[in-house]
Amino acid sequence: MRPAQSGVRLQGKGPLWRLFGRVIMMLTTLWVVATFTFLGMRLIPGDPFADPKVTPQVRENLYRKYGLDKPLYKQYFRYLGNLSRLDFGVSYVQLGRSVNDIIAQGFPVSAELGLWALLLALFWGTLLGALAGLYHEGKIDRSATFLAALGVSVPSFILALLFQYVFAFRLGLFPVAGWEGGTARFLPALTLSILPAATIARLLRASILDVLRQDYIQTARIKGLAHTRLLVHHILRNAALSVVTYLGPMVVNITTGSFVIETIFNVPGLGKYYVQSIYDRDYTLVMGTTVFYAALLIVAMFLVDIAYGLLDPRIRTFGAKER
Amino acid sequence: MAGSRTLKASPLLLASLLFLIGILTLAMLGPWLSPFSPYEIDLAQTNLPPGLAHPFGTDALGRDLFIRAWGGARISLFVGFAAALIDLGLGLMLGGLAGYIGGKLDTTFMRAVEVLYSIPYIMVVLLLAVILGPGVFSLIVGMTLTGWIPMARLVRGEVLRAKEEDFVLAATAMGQGPFRILLWHILPNVMSPVLVALTLTIPQAVFLEAFLAFIGLGVPLPRASLGTLITEGARESWYYPWQLFIPATILCSTLLAFNTLGDTLRDLLDPKRGEPAPRPLVKGSAEIPALPPEKTVGAPLLTLERACVRFLTPRGELPAIREVSLTLQSGEMLALVGESGSGKSTLGRSIMGLLPKKGSLVSGKCLFMGQELRLPRLGPLDQLGKPKLAMVFQNPLGSLNPTMQAGKQVAEALVAARMLSWAAAKEEALHLFKEVGIQNQRRCFFAYPHELSGGMRQRVVFAVMLALSPSLLIADEPTTALDVATQARILALLTKLKTTRGLGILFITHNFALAKGWADRVSVLYAGEIVEEGPSTRLFQDPQHPYTKGLLDSIPKPDADDPDTALLALPGSPPDPYTLPKGCAFTPRCPVARPYCKDEPAPWVTLQDGHRARCFAVKEALFL
Numbered sequence: 001m002r003p004a005q006s007g008v009r010l011q012g013k014g015p016l017w018r019l020f021g022r023v024i025m026m027l028t029t030l031w032v033v034a035t036f037t038f039l040g041m042r043l044i045p046g047d048p049f050a051d052p053k054v055t056p057q058v059r060e061n062l063y064r065k066y067g068l069d070k071p072l073y074k075q076y077f078r079y080l081g082n083l084s085r086l087d088f089g090v091s092y093v094q095l096g097r098s099v100n101d102i103i104a105q106g107f108p109v110s111a112e113l114g115l116w117a118l119l120l121a122l123f124w125g126t127l128l129g130a131l132a133g134l135y136h137e138g139k140i141d142r143s144a145t146f147l148a149a150l151g152v153s154v155p156s157f158i159l160a161l162l163f164q165y166v167f168a169f170r171l172g173l174f175p176v177a178g179w180e181g182g183t184a185r186f187l188p189a190l191t192l193s194i195l196p197a198a199t200i201a202r203l204l205r206a207s208i209l210d211v212l213r214q215d216y217i218q219t220a221r222i223k224g225l226a227h228t229r230l231l232v233h234h235i236l237r238n239a240a241l242s243v244v245t246y247l248g249p250m251v252v253n254i255t256t257g258s259f260v261i262e263t264i265f266n267v268p269g270l271g272k273y274y275v276q277s278i279y280d281r282d283y284t285l286v287m288g289t290t291v292f293y294a295a296l297l298i299v300a301m302f303l304v305d306i307a308y309g310l311l312d313p314r315i316r317t318f319g320a321k322e323r
Numbered sequence: 324m325a326g327s328r329t330l331k332a333s334p335l336l337l338a339s340l341l342f343l344i345g346i347l348t349l350a351m352l353g354p355w356l357s358p359f360s361p362y363e364i365d366l367a368q369t370n371l372p373p374g375l376a377h378p379f380g381t382d383a384l385g386r387d388l389f390i391r392a393w394g395g396a397r398i399s400l401f402v403g404f405a406a407a408l409i410d411l412g413l414g415l416m417l418g419g420l421a422g423y424i425g426g427k428l429d430t431t432f433m434r435a436v437e438v439l440y441s442i443p444y445i446m447v448v449l450l451l452a453v454i455l456g457p458g459v460f461s462l463i464v465g466m467t468l469t470g471w472i473p474m475a476r477l478v479r480g481e482v483l484r485a486k487e488e489d490f491v492l493a494a495t496a497m498g499q500g501p502f503r504i505l506l507w508h509i510l511p512n513v514m515s516p517v518l519v520a521l522t523l524t525i526p527q528a529v530f531l532e533a534f535l536a537f538i539g540l541g542v543p544l545p546r547a548s549l550g551t552l553i554t555e556g557a558r559e560s561w562y563y564p565w566q567l568f569i570p571a572t573i574l575c576s577t578l579l580a581f582n583t584l585g586d587t588l589r590d591l592l593d594p595k596r597g598e599p600a601p602r603p604l605v606k607g608s609a610e611i612p613a614l615p616p617e618k619t620v621g622a623p624l625l626t627l628e629r630a631c632v633r634f635l636t637p638r639g640e641l642p643a644i645r646e647v648s649l650t651l652q653s654g655e656m657l658a659l660v661g662e663s664g665s666g667k668s669t670l671g672r673s674i675m676g677l678l679p680k681k682g683s684l685v686s687g688k689c690l691f692m693g694q695e696l697r698l699p700r701l702g703p704l705d706q707l708g709k710p711k712l713a714m715v716f717q718n719p720l721g722s723l724n725p726t727m728q729a730g731k732q733v734a735e736a737l738v739a740a741r742m743l744s745w746a747a748a749k750e751e752a753l754h755l756f757k758e759v760g761i762q763n764q765r766r767c768f769f770a771y772p773h774e775l776s777g778g779m780r781q782r783v784v785f786a787v788m789l790a791l792s793p794s795l796l797i798a799d800e801p802t803t804a805l806d807v808a809t810q811a812r813i814l815a816l817l818t819k820l821k822t823t824r825g826l827g828i829l830f831i832t833h834n835f836a837l838a839k840g841w842a843d844r845v846s847v848l849y850a851g852e853i854v855e856e857g858p859s860t861r862l863f864q865d866p867q868h869p870y871t872k873g874l875l876d877s878i879p880k881p882d883a884d885d886p887d888t889a890l891l892a893l894p895g896s897p898p899d900p901y902t903l904p905k906g907c908a909f910t911p912r913c914p915v916a917r918p919y920c921k922d923e924p925a926p927w928v929t930l931q932d933g934h935r936a937r938c939f940a941v942k943e944a945l946f947l
Contacts, residue, residue, distance in 0.1 A: 029442055037450060043455075161553075297446070314771070
């Protein structure tokens with residue numbers, strides 16, 4: 001039940017070659033995204049400085065300032081050059097504001113929120129999935145499976161509104177919004193963790209059921225191992241591998257989830273600014289941030305892929321495929 | 324009809340299907356169910372709670388929410404279905420072509436797909452909604468721009484597999500055109516995984532539409548999807564919560580129904596379904612009691628008396644083992660021979676207590692060194708300080724934990740069974756590796772199972788089992804997965820262990836030639852019953868039961884004069900275990916069957932040296 005690994009397969013070559021191949025693949029993907037965004041920006045009808053109040057002289061100066069007077073290919077290379085220096089561009093609406101400013105301001109908050117959500121998701125997801133898998137077909141399994149199905153079916157913004165209404169507004173247990181102090185962090189992090197937790201639970205349950213059918217579990221039982229050793233080293237260690245493949249998509253889920261969660265709970269993170277720039281139709285800001293997010297996610301998926309290779313000895317040694 | 328049986332088998336599938344049909348009907352008929360228009364603003368009727376005139380209440384502009392909700396459901400579902408169907412079409416076409424044509428095209432295709440696939444899906448949709456401006460069209464374009472890729476990968480994989488199937492090869496050989504083959508032979512066979520993927524793509528698209536609506540990129544006003552309604556409802560949710568919770572409930576329950584439908588379909592179409600998953604974590608009650616040593620003297624190592632194992636299956640009770648009695652002495656190798664499905668592996672696992680707790684009924688007596696084992700036992704076997712049982716399975720790779728070094732797997736058994744320290748266990752593990760004939764013990768200790776050869780893996784498995792210092796070893800087809808030269812070496816190892824350690828070995832095999840060459844005694848199993856047993860020299864020289872004779876004739880004899888008689892296959896096939904006759908199960912295939920064989924249990928006929936067979940024909944040949 002091994003999920004297909006993405007990445008170039010350089011069978012028969014050494015691990016360094018394979019790593020090199022994966023890096024090339026990642027850079028290609030980043031380039032495709034950057035080019036797509038650049039072309040997309042040209043496709044948007046209208047001129048950012050088409051305002052009739054702007055005099056032709058001022059408009060020309062603005063064109064020159066942003067390099068829009070140059071031929072398209074020159075603009076493209078300039079854009080790629082800026083990206084390679086991690087310069088994600090500027091806002092045409094809020095003069096003087098750059099994407100890098102906004103990232104520097106919002107990203108640390110988003111990263112903290114994401115980290116809390118990730119930890120919560122790992123905790124809840126593993127607990128629920130392990131219980132469901134180990135007590136297969138019992139009451140525990142049925143309730144855990146139902147909870148997990150609910151978790152992947154309820155969009156996070158509905159959960160956020162529900163939690164906000166019940167726990168903050170009705171019961172007053174937590175602040176309604178904001179990012180001041182520990183209690184304010186709880187509801188956003190909890191909401192953001194539900195979808196990944198439910199996905200982890202479903203994956204882990206299926207994976208445990210698969211592992212339990214394997215003969216090596218019977219071998220381990222015959223050895224007379226203690227419960228905890230059997231559980232940790234034989235069942236969970238192997239079942240967890242399928243969860244690791246989800247860590248990449250999980251980063252994506254948490255990131256995109258943060259857009260709405262930060263908006264609803266008024267968390268001053270990058271996601272909130274991003275949604276705000278979409279509402280404002282601040283195209284260059286949206287594009288720049290999108291490229292940043294895409295790059296972040298692509299790099300995260302790449303790192304997870306590498307981590308997976310390190311965790312599974314069958315991939316670590318880059319040996320011939322088995323099973 | 325398979326379909327109707329599937330529906331009956333899974334109430335969850337039926338319920339989610341019915342629910343979705345209900346939602347779809349309401350979304351279609353919604354506009355006719357209410358006298359109001361979804362866009363009609365009535366400022367005298369704002370924010371009304373649900374009531375008779377407005378079942379879902381009204382919004383801040385006095386618009387009827389009932390009609391808006393179902394109209395919204397229609398738009399959301401349209402987006403979902405349209406995106407999923409376009410994904411399906413593109414995926415089938417591109418994936419099918421790449422898989423079918425193969426070669427360079429396929430390689431190029433897969434490279435391109437991998438680049439596109441690593442672009443986060445949601446960022447593509449977002450970007451496109453910004454570029455093209457919000458709208459149903461740009462939503463669907465954005466979703467399908469990379470959404471077809473998983474479908475195409477799935478279809479390609481299935482087509483690659485289907486292409487190698489015999490009937491497709493046959494159709495190609497008969498000169499049918501590629502398009503016709505793709506359409507008529509391959510497509511029907513890739514449909515079930517594709518159907519599951521489709522069922523799970525629809526809710527994903529509906530979900531994404533709602534998400535985009537929430538960040539201001541949904542269907543433009545005045546039209547409203549469920550996502551739009553939820554976004555509007557959210558503004559007033561503290562004071563008029565129904566404006567949020569009604570569309571939210573419709574959306575969530577629809578998504579839940581789609582996901583449940585997809586999950587149950589996947590489970591039903593999964594070929595692995597129905598295999599019982601054993602539960603190793605339930606605490607076991609039965610244990611092997613510690614024995615006073617004198618009690619064990621003289622008693623056979625293992626005695627089975629009228630052991631029966633039945634499985635409860637959806638088709639009814641399946642008798643796997645029917646009244647099997649046998650004995651095994653220390654230092655003896657007993658071969659249990661039978662065709663696949665004869666119950667030989669079940670017997671081995673039931674002695675070990677490894678049968679799934681649910682659905683296994685076990686009766687009869689099992690004495691191990693004079694003490695009764697209760698079957699099936701559960702939980703990690705408590706092996707500490709007790710006479711020990713060990714078992715080796717057919718596939719050595721599957722019997723070893725893939726994520727643990729080989730040596731550690733032996734050492735942990737030593738720690739558990741003999742209470743050694745980890746350092747001492749490591750030393751002892753190296754000794755055991757030497758005993759089972761592993762040359763480079765230190766290298767093997769740190770190797771992972773996949774890095775070892777098949778024969779080496781099986782030796783590691785033996786070392787694991789020897790770590791328990793067992794008195795009885797059940798070897799379930801230990802050499803079937805290995806090549807012939809390695810087979811002989813492994814069996815020589817077993818024989819050596821039998822003499823040096825005084826180990827009793829129950830050797831389970833389908834291979835008569837191996838039993839003949841290596842076992843001391845042989846029991847022949849047919850349809851869960853022993854039909855003949857005896858010392859292997861006697862049994863193979865003078866087989867009695869027609870089944871044994873048939874099996875022996877089916878061993879290829881290279882020295883036979885006439886090549887036509889070298890191989891006589893046994894006519895017929897193994898019986899259906901659900902409809903076994905009262906008498907001898909071999910009757911339908913038996914060349915010497917009597918009219919009464921089917922209905923009366925056959926008698927045991929004892930010859931010399933413990934050689935016995937269970938057959939009317941044998942009895943009549945001797946005494947009549």
